Amino acid sequence: MLEAQMRLDLIAITVLALGVAVGNAASAEMPVPVSAAEIRSVVLRGEQLRDNGELQAAQQQFDAALQAVVDVKGDIGLLAAVEAAAGYNLFLLNSKEAAEPLLKAAYRSTETGPDYLRGLVGLYLSELALAGGDRQQALQYADQAEAALRSQGDSPLRMSVALSRTAAGEDKSGRVAALLELAARIESLPNDFPAAKVRLKTAEALLAEAAPSDGQGWVGAAYAALDKVLAGANPPPRMRVEALLGMARLYRQQNRDREALALTEQALALAGDRRYLELLAELEALQGDLLLRLGQQVPALRAYEQAVNDLLAIRGDLPINLPDGRSAIDTVIDPLHRGYVDLLLRQAGTGDSEQQALNKAMSSMEAIKEADLQDFFLGRCSISVQTRDDWRELAFPETVIVYPILLTDRLELLMKHGPLVVRRSVPVSAERVREQAQILTQRLHAGKDYRAAAKQLYQWLFEPIANDVAAAGAKLLLYVPDRNLRAVPYSVLQDGGRFLVEQYAIVTLPGLTFQNWDKQVAKRKNLxxxxxxxxxxDGAAIDTLPDNVVERLIGNKPADVAQKAMDRSRLVEELxxxxxxxxxxxxxxxxxxxxxxxxxxxxxxxxxxxxxxxxxxxxxxxxxxxxxxxxxxxxxxxxxxxxxxxxxxxxxxxxxxxxxxxxxxxxxxxxxxxxxxxxxxxxxxxxxxxxxxxxxxxxxxxxxxxxxxxxxxxxxxxxxxxxxxxxxxxxxxxxxxxxxxxxxxxxxxxxxxxxx
Structure with missing residues (x-):
């Protein structure tokens, strides 16, 4: 009887964890749970809030359930389910370090528990690993979850596991083929909330992964999935907004701009309460892009400006990686800010209005540079930057700032001398600049002939401003490289005879809004x-070198104790x-x-x-x-x-x-x-x-x-x-x-x- 009741409890909690929300989210008022039934009720409210994007309010519910569930003696399954719900929500809140122990504790509890709960927690851990960039571990958890769910047929949970497994694959073409197969399988699912979540994620993955070279089959698959979500019985508001955004992106890719714009505006109206700022920012950026394609530059710029403001308002809450493993900076931050900069510079006038536009463009690019550093240091709060506006007015004798911006169809080369910014547009695509930068880097690393690539990059990245730099009387260049240019030393650019460093001293800056780069050295008694x-x-450090470093140095990973001792000696000599x-x-x-x-x-x-x-x-x-x-x-x-x-x-x-x-x-x-x-x-x-x-x-x-x-x-x-x-x-x-x-x-x- 107890086992049967526990099974019913687990089924209920698992259904909740799959996100089966009914009606609107519960009020923020939270009773203190005492019994198992009350705990389930609190978790239900938390799941409803989570599925509507209200993660902070959801976490309050889960925290209350976690505190109470320890008093429900002997109900290990209920404890595991609550830990799983709380841990997954923490993951969505970008609190990976807090989420991981909860999810792993829940996973241990399901070793002998029901298959569906083990599959669910395995899915959460797979997504956690993928968001951290560990594809191998993500695949391991997905495989274990798939094994646990094999007897369930094509359930929404099993389809979600398949989707996570696909996202963890290394081969892009293989991922697209797997997504198309998955899209066909989910066609038979009922049109309810759990199935709608899988359909939405599958369509989003197809939009992110597929390309024209993959044919047109994916377009129909993505459209069918999104259409079923929108046709479902009262999907939660956030899900409807996400589906409309996906459909608008799909139409935009098919050059159906007016239809895409209508869908975007419909989604913006639904998200008008501003609870979904990250979705609003994506929608507003898409709206700006579509308006620009339709020749409406002024409203397009307004849409992009609103998108940038919304994104800046929540930049501390954006995760490093999205739940599907994609980089937030590559998927959201960089495209939005770079799109705004592109449009801003297209509309830049002359005189004061041009200077204002150029400074705004540089400020927006600074947001990308800040996010890059935060990603490297594993957290949006990891780089505590006090934004400084005084960089616009700073002036240094015989010094200029060189600020390249890579855009799809051109390179914008900015030179700042005191408060004045000079702009030179170079008609070369970002892709061509990236390719040439990669060629130069590879040739430099290999000690090969670099001259053609160094001269070409000189012609793009310095020659257009050479006269401006000379007119400013500069002897020092403060170089602020864009992404994809940071691996190329500016000093090596060559005019065909001399290297740039033979003409100017060069300093590299990560960005202009960071503190200290202009700080004068204080006079110190102690030097x-x-x-x-x-x-x-030959100390203990060599024994803890990562396997990939060891393998690169000696060609293999140590297989046993004797081999490890032999390889250690080789490593000491190599290093x-x-x-x-x-x-x-x-x-x-x-x-x-x-x-x-x-x-x-x-x-x-x-x-x-x-x-x-x-x-x-x-x-x-x-x-x-x-x-x-x-x-x-x-x-x-x-x-x-x-x-x-x-x-x-x-x-x-x-x-x-x-x-x-x-x-x-x-x-x-x-x-x-x-x-x-x-x-x-x-x-x-x-x-x-x-x-x-x-x-x-x-x-x-x-x-x-x-x-x-x-x-x-x-x-x-x-x-x-x-x-x-x-x-x-x-x-x-x-x-x-x-x-x-x-x-x-x-x-x-x-x-x-x-x-x-």
Whole structure:
């Protein structure tokens, strides 16, 4: 009898967790649940609120249920179901760290429980893993959920699991084929709420994944799914808005602009209570795009401006990744802001009105740059940026800001000199610029002939403003690269004879709204340097290297204890950097220094010395790896691998806030994924820890070249050159040398932040 009752309880909770909401969401008034029946009632209200997009109110219900369910003795199934509902809602609230333990606890409780509840929690964990970028783990949970639900036939829950499994697939063409198969299977589902959720997600996935090369079959599949959602019996308001948005996007792709605009305006009217700001922003941006296509530029700009304002109002609540694993910045933030900038610049007038439009455009692009850093540091609150408007008025002698903006059909190249912004439009598509940037990066990394690509990018990214820069009397360029340009060092651009760095000192900035990049170096009595190096990494840190790093270095993952010991010796040899001892000795001799070498360079010693605040400069020569985020990016100390989050903790103390480190240098670092992670990492680290300037390399070079560069750079600083000019002179000296003249050796070194 008890088992039967528990089964009924679990069925009820599982149905609730699938989102079967009836009527409007319950009022915000929340009774204190006592019995199992009351707990189920509270969870029901929470599910109704969640399905209508009111996540904060839903969480209040789930929290109350969590507090009460522990007193319902022996009802493990009810506890698991409440944990699952609460954990999934926390995930939707972008609280992954709080969601994960709840969902995993629920999953453990379902090991011997009903299959449908295990399948549900497995689905939630799959979506959680996918949103975190772990496709392999997402597939594992989806496979386990599918196994648990095999006896259920094509239920909505099983279809949701199939959808999550499809989203986790690596092959794009395979994902589209799987989505089409899934769309055919969901045709037979009843037209109720759980099925409508699956249909809506399937249509959204098709719109995101499919392309003209996939044929037209997906168009009919997406239309059929969305049409059934809209034809369903009283779908919740948010679901109806989402379905109308999906249908409008589909019509827009088919060039049915007027019909798409009518659907967009219908959805905007339904969402008029402004509860769904992220949906409103997407709808308003789509409305602006459609109005522009129909030749109505003024109302199009108004729609985009409203979209930008709505998105900015909730930017702290947007997740890093959407539940289907897609990046929020790639899917929402970048397209919306870049679309606004495109339209704003199309309509820019002359004189004061043009200057106002150019400043608005730069401000909107700054929102993208801020989101990029937040993504790297794994949270919208991770980069605490006090927005500064004074960058519009800042002026520095003999200095200009170079600000490229990549748009679909052109490159907008902005040059800011004091309050004045000069605009030059270059008729080259963003795709062509990206392709040429990738070619140049690949050739530089391989030490091959780079000249044609470097000259082409010079013609696009500097030549149009060359006369303006000269007229401003500039000797220093503050370069603020757009996305897809961050992996290319601006110094290597070439006019056919000279590199850009031979003409100008160059500083790279992550953005203009971040603090400290223009902060003058305070006069300090203490000018000591902390110099740390790891020339032979035979300590404990090497035993915790990620598998992908080990595999890249020695070609395999250790299979057993004996193999691991053999591979460890190989790893030590592969990672040894004998010239580091010469490098740190050279750096240390140029100033009053404390040196930490090899087994002295421990995590605790570095943390202890940095936190004293006694050092104006910190120089670290070791292997550094920059992955897709701050947690996966680290620098090797002797005893452990220090993630960028560890550095943040050491560099963010109160003492350093009042007397920040003037210069942080990381030598011999590598970008693990071959993209622009290094720039994001160093930029974010400098922003988060109040370091005034950071020096590092965009890719790994041999330690002899790194030692030579550091020797020249610190010589320049010792001769009273500012950081930017010391960087420039060091690079010019390497260009003139026989051994290191190829830009592979000197161009990856960049100075981020303050140049004084």
């Amino acid at each position: 000591r340097a902390l110099v740390a190096g790891l020339s032979r990494p 040894s950097l004998p010239n580091i001892e010469r490098e740190i000795d050279s750096v240390a001799k140029r100033q009053n220094s404390t040196m930490l070498l090899n087994n002295q360079f421990t995590a605790s010693a570095l943390k202890r010395d940095i936190e004293t605040g006694d050092y104006a400069k910190v120089h670290i020569a070791s292997h550094g790896y920059f992955g897709k985020n701050a947690k996966e990016s680290f620098v090797m100390a002797y005893d452990q691998n220090l993630t960028l989050l560890d550095f943040e903790g050491s560099l963010g103390g109160d003492r350093l806030k009042s007397e920040p480190i003037d210069l942080l240098t990381l030598s011999a670092c590598e970008t693990a994924e071959g993209d622009d992670r290094m720039l994001l990492g160093f930029s974010g680290l400098a922003v988060k820890s109040n370091v005034l300037s950071a020096v590092g390399s965009l890719w790994s070079i041999n330690d002899q070249a790194a030692t030579e560069f550091m020797h020249l750079f610190y010589d320049g600083l010792g001769n009273s050159l500012n950081k930017a000019e010391a960087m420039r002179q060091a690079q010019i000296a390497m260009i003139k040398s026989k051994r290191f003249k190829h830009p592979f050796f000197w161009s990856p070194f960049i100075l981020i932040g303050g140049w004084q």
